[in-house]
Each structure stands twice: as structure tokens, then as C-alpha cells.
Amino acid sequence: MVVRAAERPVLRHRFDVMGSTAEVTLVGGGPAALSAAVARLDQLDRRWSRFRPDSEISCLNTATGRSVPMSPETVLLVDLAQQGWRRTHGRYDPTLLAAVRRAGYTDDFARLPADATPARRATDHDPRTCGRITIDARAGTIALPDGAGFDPGGIGKGLAADLVSAELAARGIPGGCVNVGGDLRAWGRGPHDDRWRVAAADRTIGVTDAGVATSGTGRRTWMTAGRRMHHLIDPTTLDPADTGVTTVTVVAPAAWQAEVYALAALLSGPRQALAELRRWGVDGLVVDDRGHVRASRRLRRRP
Amino acid sequence: MARVLTAGLSLATALGIVAAMARDSQRRTAPASTARTVEVRIGEDVSDAEARAALRSWLEGQPDLDRDGSLTVVDSPPDTTTAPS
Numbered sequence: 001m002v003v004r005a006a007e008r009p010v011l012r013h014r015f016d017v018m019g020s021t022a023e024v025t026l027v028g029g030g031p032a033a034l035s036a037a038v039a040r041l042d043q044l045d046r047r048w049s050r051f052r053p054d055s056e057i058s059c060l061n062t063a064t065g066r067s068v069p070m071s072p073e074t075v076l077l078v079d080l081a082q083q084g085w086r087r088t089h090g091r092y093d094p095t096l097l098a099a100v101r102r103a104g105y106t107d108d109f110a111r112l113p114a115d116a117t118p119a120r121r122a123t124d125h126d127p128r129t130c131g132r133i134t135i136d137a138r139a140g141t142i143a144l145p146d147g148a149g150f151d152p153g154g155i156g157k158g159l160a161a162d163l164v165s166a167e168l169a170a171r172g173i174p175g176g177c178v179n180v181g182g183d184l185r186a187w188g189r190g191p192h193d194d195r196w197r198v199a200a201a202d203r204t205i206g207v208t209d210a211g212v213a214t215s216g217t218g219r220r221t222w223m224t225a226g227r228r229m230h231h232l233i234d235p236t237t238l239d240p241a242d243t244g245v246t247t248v249t250v251v252a253p254a255a256w257q258a259e260v261y262a263l264a265a266l267l268s269g270p271r272q273a274l275a276e277l278r279r280w281g282v283d284g285l286v287v288d289d290r291g292h293v294r295a296s297r298r299l300r301r302r303p
Numbered sequence: 304m305a306r307v308l309t310a311g312l313s314l315a316t317a318l319g320i321v322a323a324m325a326r327d328s329q330r331r332t333a334p335a336s337t338a339r340t341v342e343v344r345i346g347e348d349v350s351d352a353e354a355r356a357a358l359r360s361w362l363e364g365q366p367d368l369d370r371d372g373s374l375t376v377v378d379s380p381p382d383t384t385t386a387p388s
Contacts, residue, residue, distance in 0.1 A: 025382065076362075080362065154388060162362055165361075177383055182384065184383060186383075191382050192379075197379055197381045198382070199381035203376050204379065204380070204381045205375070205376055206374070206375050206377040207373065210374070213385060214386055215387055215388075216387025219388070249385055253363070253365065254364055257363075257364075259388075278368065280366060283374055297368070298368070298375060300376070
């Protein structure tokens with residue numbers, strides 16, 4: 001934790017959660033609020049990790065075809081994931097868990113072997129699966145279709161950042177940023193002025209009250225049967241995506257939205273990615289496999 | 304330095320308390336669009352429709368590429384970093 005002299009105290013704390021490093025920065029908040037954020041992220045990790053056998057997501061994935069009671073936060077997670085699937089016409093698909101496992105991502109990334117063994121069973125994914133998830137928000141239950149698997153990767157970190165930010169803002173903290181493994185939500189004033197400055201690709205962008213997330217093929221890579229793999233599955237091939245785009249950063253009203261649109265744009269390929277972001281109404285940076293950065297209008301460098 | 308130590312001790316003390324509270328509490332809060340704060344429980348057990356709407360507004364803001372002024376490239380050191388997760 002760092003405390004710096006400023007008009008308002010700036011508190012920053014980094015810690016490991018959700019298989020990544022989180023960073024919570026508060027402008028004008030106190031240590032109790034910082035502690036609440038740490039505890040809340042840990043609680044969401046315990047509910048949403050697919051690598052914990054007692055998590056709600058693990059229970060959901062082992063009880064397909066039946067309605068399973070879930071916490072309100074998990075109902076929200078699955079509901080928003082389904083919304084993301086609809087908005088991107090299936091390009092973002094949280095039900096590709098079997099393909100992720102087949103690629104070799106079968107354990108917490110830190111525990112993956114140097115060269116994983118691919119699953120023997122070939123995956124056959126029905127692209128309508130996500131739309132068939134039954135969510136009863138009033139009863140607090142979710143039912144996955146028979147044989148389906150829900151992967152909270154990505155959107156879980158973004159939504160966690162959104163929820164914790166909302167709770168901190170409601171405490172009256174005038175500014176803050178919750179960053180979970182690069183998926184972040186910032187609100188209010190930043191440490192230096194009324195913006196939060198976020199390093200993304202080859203530039204720094206200033207945002208106010210926004211979610212920012214980056215999807216990329218260069219992180220969380222591993223070897224399966226001698227082949228380099230990553231965790232971003234292309235729903236059209238059921239293999240790790242190879243579209244010519246290596247990373248996409250998106251700025252959206254919320255971090256979960258930014259994560260959904262970033263992944264969907266990456267899967268669109270270098271020619272379509274920016275056009276898709278424009279269609280979805282968000283800004284972004286697209287980096288292709290030759291390192292060229294393309295930016296939406298507001299993220300272009302001034303001449 | 305004294306400020307750092309004080310804050311650190313407070314953090315360590317508060318961590319245990321807040322962790323216990325988080326386990327037991329279902330009550331959550333979210334910002335309203337106005338200055339006042341509303342209290343909300345996430346999910347369908349929330350009776351205050353306005354509070355639920357506030358949380359949904361926070362989570363489902365509508366993107367708007369033409370909303371100028373809130374997003375730009377800056378020439379100064381970053382406060383944080385986004386990266387592939």
C-alpha cells in the first residue's frame with residue numbers, strides 16, 4: 001500500500017486474486033474501504049473460480065440440466081454474460097469451456113504443466129448453447145443446458161471490478177480505480193486531476209467514469225503437445241484464436257462490457273475489429289500481429 | 304512515514320473485520336445518478352426499484368462514441384495499466 005501526499009490521500013494496494021494481480025487505488029478513501037475491497041474480491045473469487053471444486057461456478061458446471069441456487073452476484077454474472085453473447089451475436093461465448101479444457105487450460109494457470117496433454121474427447125459445440133441458459137433471477141437459480149460448461153474467465157474479472165467500484169463509490173469515496181488483472185473500472189477524480197490515466201498498447205489514455213479491458217493472445221499461453229496455446233477460443237473453430245489480431249483494448253461504460261467487446265473484436269480480425277467497435281458504440285485500440293496499432297477516433301494521437 | 308505506518312496498521316486490523324462482515328452480509332450498495340447515495344441488494348430480493356436501477360445503470364451504461372470530452376490520449380505518466388488478462 002502506498003500513501004502519497006496530495007490534496008486527498010491516495011491509497012493503493014496490490015494483491016493476488018482471480019489468478020492475477022489486482023490493484024485498488026482510492027483517492028480520498030480510507031484503509032477500511034480498501035480492506036472491504038480486498039475482502040469482496042476474494043469473496044467473488046471463491047464464488048466464481050472454475051478451479052475451486054466448491055465454487056458456485058463449479059457447482060453449476062457439474063449440475064447441468066438442473067436449476068441450481070446461486071448468489072445474486074453469480075446470477076448477475078451469468079445474466080450479463082448472456083447479454084454479451086447476444087450483443088456480439090455469439091462472438092463472445094462464455095459456454096466454450098469444453099474447448100478451453102481441450103486446449104489444455106485445465107487448472108489454475110500458475111499450476112499448469114509445462115506441456116499439457118490435450119483432452120482426448122473432441123468438442124462439438126452448439127452455438128445456441130448460451131441462449132439456452134435458463135436464468136430465474138426471482139428464484140435465484142440458473143440451469144445450464146445438458147452437457148454445457150460456463151467459463152467466467154475475463155468477464156468475471158471485469159464484473160468484479162465494476163461491483164467493487166460501485167460499492168466503494170456508494171461509500172462516498174470521491175475517486176478510485178479497481179483493476180483486476182488489467183480489467184479496470186475507474187470513477188471520479190484521479191490521483192492528479194479529474195481523469196484516470198491508463199497505459200494501453202503504445203499510449204496513455206485519459207478516462208473518466210469508465211471501464212477498460214484488454215484481451216490478448218500473448219498472455220496465459222502454454223504448450224499442449226508441443227504447440228503454443230492461449231485461452232481465447234474462436235467459437236467458429238473451437239481452437240485458440242489466430243485472427244491476425246494480438247490485442248484489443250476497449251473503453252466502455254463498464255469493465256464487463258469492455259472485456260466482452262475486446263474479445264469479440266479480437267475474434268473479428270484486423271480488418272473488421274475497429275468497425276465492430278464502432279458498431280457497438282465503444283472506443284478501442286487494435287494491435288495486429290505485426291505490431292501495428294489502430295485506434296478509434298478519440299484514441300488517436302494528436303498530430 | 305508515520306502516515307504510512309498508521310494506515311498499514313489500520314488496514315491489517317480492518318481486514319479481519321471486513322472479511323467477516325463480507326461473509327455474513329448480503330446488503331450491497333451502489334451509486335445513484337444523483338449525489339445522494341441509495342442502498343441496494345444485488346439481485347431480485349431488492350425491494351427498492353430505484354436502487355436496483357442505479358446498480359443496473361452503473362453496470363449497463365450505454366456506450367456513446369460521440370460523447371466527447373471524457374476520453375482522450377494524454378501525454379503524462381499513467382496511474383494504472385490495462386493488459387491482456
